[in-house]
Amino acid sequence: MEKNITMKELQHYIKDKDYKPELKNAYFQKLIEEVGELSEVLRKDKRLEQQGTIKGTIEEELYDVLYYVISLANVYDIDLEKCFHLKEEINKEKYK
Known part of the structure; x- marks a missing residue:
């Protein structure tokens, strides 16, 4: 059985395996490639x-x-779980 992981755990996992702040632009370029x-x-x-x-x-x-979204969040030191909660509050107000 596979274990469910939180966004925070996934961010830590990816950061441990792939964290190169000097490659911010390369992470973004890979994100665009993957969206394509x-x-x-x-x-x-x-x-x-x-x-x-x-x-x-x-x-x-x-x-x-x-x-690559998570990789970018990591190099900018952004907590995506925190962003989720902050943005959801805005969305609740906006879309009621």
Whole structure:
């Protein structure tokens, strides 16, 4: 059984494995690249269940986008859980 992890745990995991503040621009460029790849698999509707592997699927590209969003948050020392709560308060007020 796979363990559920929090956003904070995921941020720490990625920071431990890949943290290079001097590469902020490279992380951003990779994010843009991965969004493009996500667009392609969305258009083709490639899913994990259909492929039998995560490679080349919406699931894979969503993870890659998330990875680089988290990498950018890490190099800017941003706590995404805190951002989530702050932004949700704004959204609750805005969209009631």
